[in-house]
Amino acid sequence: MGDSKVETISRLAQWRIDNFGPCSHKKSDPFKVGLWNWHLSIEKNRFFYIRLFPEPSRVSKEQPPFAKFFFRVSNAGANRKLHISPLFERPLRTCDDFVWPVDSTFHGRFIIDVEFLDLRIYPMNGGESISIWPIEGAMQSVSTQSTLHCLARMLDEGIHADVTINTADGTLRAHKAILSASSPVFESMFHHNLKEKESSTILIEDMSLESCMAFLSYLYGTIKQEVFWKHRLALLGAANKYDIVDLKDACEESLLEDINSQNVLERLQESWLYQLNKLKKGCMMYLFDFGKIYDVRDEINNLFRQADRELMLEMFQEVLTVWKPI
Template structure:
């Protein structure tokens, strides 16, 4: 990852433990850092340190929904020292952090990376991530793969589980997109489907129904 001159200087100070003034507490460990670096990348952190909040008074930020390794990857990103290997190992946590703390560049980097290696095996997982975090480019990629390339027919069991447990609006959107392409997954009997609150309710075919 490319570093700016300021990032390089702060990274050296962090490495040497010079003037660190904030402790980031995560699951399994704590990491020292500089408020200025965190605040420069995130309006959320900037707000914490600019007002009379607990984080400012205690010189500590509690990130109780990230592992210490994931949090270290986040700090490394902010200082411009994150390796590709470390990024890929903690990509899901970094996406979560980018969304939670409003770090647009990190969120965009994660989205591009997720697009690069989307495939039939992970397309439904990626689609749900795109829906959850508002990643429009990733969502378009997944929808194209599922609907236009008809990969939905290659993963019947995974799609059944997605239809059963996934977000109702997202499931309905996939089914409607299939319908517009002129087909529907064969394991659903849309003739007996109902509509509840304008959402498509999918009714699986019975085992003895004709194909």
């Protein structure tokens, strides 16, 4: 890996410096996070200075990012020294907008991590800043919006609803046609002479009323981004149970977007349970390639006691691959 290359996963960027040596300044290659290409640079004077700034472009000029982020700097040796920055929150336009002086000297190999907690933009016509992550998605046409409005009314008002769903803590009404078109499992229920066809009732007692409503909102095409994010794990379970491939893929992509030290082990177990290879690979990279296994050393013991043996074997093989002798 070259000295100037920055690796990224989810909202984390990592720059491995093999040898800073006698030089006093070094700049990274551009790396993509969110809507922008970024650069990191380091400078050695009385302090060790780190800069983060977007690459000059039309996007960064017209809608500069308002970033919430922090840094970690560590040496790459066995005696790992870690420097963690304060949490920064500010607009970034040029290389002069942000610099972090680290009161320490690094020699030889070391690692710089920058983790973005949020990236916001200001609308071109003014107004409040908007986070790019919870609201990503294409604008829909007027005709699509009209159709979705009709579907929302059908669900919310129970217009010609012909099936009852009993959840863990309440009851919902829905439409067999929409459920059947969305899921081969539901289609089979109503096509064959099963109890669901006869009673027009479905038991979904492994979901709360709120989570099931989010599930139906997805099937009707009316789910809001914040609702999707709140119920991602429940929606993932429903997608797997009812064989809804697009929802399962959407949940996996979403869970990949905000991996961090607090949720990576849970995400790893979910990826194994539901056979989500991209999510599993992302969690493995976060833990081993990016060295975040050190941040979860206390929680890892619980994982070792509960996790599947084959998952443990994969983690061990990943350790051997990443930490092979250089």
